[in-house]
Amino acid sequence: MAREKKRRASGRRSPLAAVVLIGVGLLMTGGIYAGASAAMAATGDTSTSTALTVEDGKKLFQANCATCHGMDLQGTENGPSLFGVGELSVEFQVATGRMPLEQQGPQAPQKPAQFTEDQIKAMAAYVQSVSPGPTYPSDEVLDGKGDVAEGAEIFRVNCAMCHNVAGAGGALTEGKFAPPLTNTSPLHMYAAMVTGPQNMPVFSNLNLNLEEKRDVISYLLYLQQHESPGGYALGSLGPVAEGLFIWIFGIGTLIGVTVWITAKSN
Template identity: 75%
Template sequence: MASKTARRQAGRRSKWAAAALIGIGLLVTGGVYAGASAAMAASDTSTTATSSLTVEDGKKLFQANCATCHGLNLEGTNDGPSLYGVGELSVEFQMATGRMPLQMQGPQAPIKPVQFTQEQIEAIAAWVQETSPGPSYPSDEILDGGGDVAEGAELFRINCAMCHNVAAAGGALTEGKYAPALTETSPLHIYAAMVTGPQNMPVFNDMTLTTEEKRNIISSLMWIQENESAGGFSLGSLGPVSEGLFIWIFGIGSLIGLTVWITAKSN
């Protein structure tokens, strides 16, 4: 009897042994799972970084999203113009600003949220360029903002201010059309607009404005975007309209109020 009791006590385990074993098992399992997850994430990241859309992908995207209006091979339809010769620069401009795809017919395609990623847009543009070449992307030097700002501002006033306002704040045109503000437009899209002439804008080819002059205009607009109004309150940068309204409401209103006050005091 005594020997049985001693044998039973010698084989008894501590009450914390099971908890310790469970804890070690959970730690090992968690470590293995975390390591596997990190490896899979790194694999996915490297795959995403190295993957890129091809020209053939651009063709498929175009035919799925744009061919209804522009035709399967850029030939155009009754609902949209041909894209022969427009080039990748025009395609990138129209899609990256949200103007295309067009939601409805109207006087002008409005700027709206972009519906494609930049990679998809560039793939579509590359296919259009390969199928029917046209204006392409400029060199980085043209978009660096290092041109002659003073000359660019003068060129802008001569060629662009009648529609876009001297302060690049935009303005209304006829029949529901308008010139958009350029206060947040990227240098690439400013250049694309000058070269491709979207909407109601004329095309400024190298015979009208040289490449260096385009660079100067872009530099002046970049300076406007980066610097606040030097004249105090911009009043919307709408020129004499807002300035005259301000004078009538606040300037003359203040004079009338002062006159009434002086009269009341004298009485």
């Protein structure tokens, strides 16, 4: 009897065995479920569009823009009406981060966009559906294959007084400024000409036709893609920066040499 009791005692399972078995079972069940889910997702329909609708754009607008521009685009004391601005203006202002406006000031600065591309297009489509205005151009207008020389001449006559002939931007009055165009996309170049943001005038087809706008865009893209052949550009700010450089370093060097010669002679 004593031997039999001893054999039974030595054959007992550890108290942790049940816990280990349960853990292994859970791991196997989870692995099988994860594998099955991945297989179903791989074989499912992946062609579903993620683009937002006009109704989604309306909700985004009312949640983020209506405080200043009104629930029906009518404008308020804090922001102008959006009647007739069109989807192109909305895309430009929101995609460049100028809107939503952080604080009132002489001019809305450019900053990182606060919304995704789909959200921006949805809000623009909503505004266009309520009050149509300027819309997106054809791809040909933005392809950069226009007449660069003609575009340079048009830009010099109509734009260089604010943006600088090299598109480097410049200061205006009362704290306002013309932004640099060194990284501006072709779409936003066109949008600026058509919608006239900030202090920029609107260039309708009576002022500049589509072909002329295409030439201007081609010229600016050429500037973006080609470095200045004249050496260090000094910010491409023209004779003011160059004269300041000569005055400080050129005249300063001459004065230094004169003092040195005088000291040597003494």
